[in-house]
Amino acid sequence: MTDQEYMDLAIALAEKGRGYTSPNPIVGAVVVKDGAIVGQGWHHGPGLPHAEVEAINDAGDLARGSDIYVTLEPCNHTGRTPPCTRKILDAGIRRVFVGTEDPNPFVAGGGIRFLREQGVEVQVGVSRTRAEVLIEDFIWYVKNDKHPFVVLKCASTLDGRLATSTGDSKWITNELSRGRVHELRHWVDAILVGAGTVKADNPSLTTRIEGVDTRDPIRVILDARLSIDPDARVVTRESDAKTIIATSESADPERRALFQKRGVQLLILPEKDGMIDFDSLMARLGELGIMSVLIEGGGRVIHSALSAGIVNKAYLFMAPKLLGGDDGVSMCRGKGPVLMKDAVQLSRVAVESFDDDILVTGYLKNS
Secondary structure (H helix, E strand, O other): OOHHHHHHHHHHHHHOOOOOOOOOOOOEEEEEEOOEEEEEEEOOOOOOOOHHHHHHHHHHHHHOOOEEEEEEOOOOOOOOOOOHHHHHHHHOOOEEEEEEOOOOOOOOOHHHHHHHHOOOEEEEOOOHHHHHHHOHHHHHHHHOOOOOEEEEEEEEEOOOEEEOOOOOOOOOOOHHHHHHHHHHHHHOOEEEEEHHHHHHHOOOOOOOOOOOOOOOOEEEEEOOOOOOOOOOHHHHOOOOOOEEEEEOOOOOHHHHHHHHHOOOEEEEOOEEOOEEOHHHHHHHHHHOOOOEEEEOOOHHHHHHHHHHOOOOEEEEEEEOOOOOOOOOEEOOOOOOOOOHHHOOOEEEEEEEEEOOEEEEEEEEOOO
């Protein structure tokens, strides 16, 4: 196997931790000796051993004189766990192959530099692009004043409708597409919708994947007037994840007290164009340690998020259906640009199919 193939295996191992490690990044590691894989590991969650430690422990005595492939620069500081660089030295690792440097400016390069100073050969940048995409949310968070990495998900007909004129939207996409959406929910820290979605669909906003021990995201509801039903599922559904309502100063004090009594956390934020200001909201969510947010809102929320320029990545599911009219619920509800050159542009576009459904994934310019 080549260096890239070993690193690709480490990346696949890291994916096993997706959804469980926040606010830490997902990391995978592989120990190789004489062309054979002798140890494998990945980070399972905060406070638990890092990927390098897992892989070296898996290799046991075979780690001495071996190489280790790790998707992210080994840490050289003591946090909840001891530094991985010390574990690498004590295990007698000969060479270290790193996918990408730690993006945190306070620690970037420190682990690599320390290992080299101790006489360990370190090569950096093996499968760099894949290693960086693996932790794109973490990279964005630490480099942008702890603002969350924002993912927009939308399911529409081919003519861009989220629902019929009566509001009926069940189901636009098929079961396989909806399964991917639950994977997205499992991966992120928080899911965000508007009050209109709560009123129309009364969703639980939980994660359900058969055979997987999933984690529910924190539920964030945009509701400037606290107009949703206090008995809505997002408030009453039993879950380890809390519910946050982003509201405004104009919300009725009695309603505030009612929701707080139900265990809801309220964020009092300014409004902009009749909606909660997204910049203020993202700053507050970042302060709460929320590293990634999935927007599943309706047309107004999608329009506001795109207009605010906060979206990093989009997942656009399209079903092979046409409503064939102009009276359905549009994907974006609000005023768009006058010129085509000002349209929101996606880059690094990828296309997948889920039976007859199509998923278009892409990044926005601000990413």
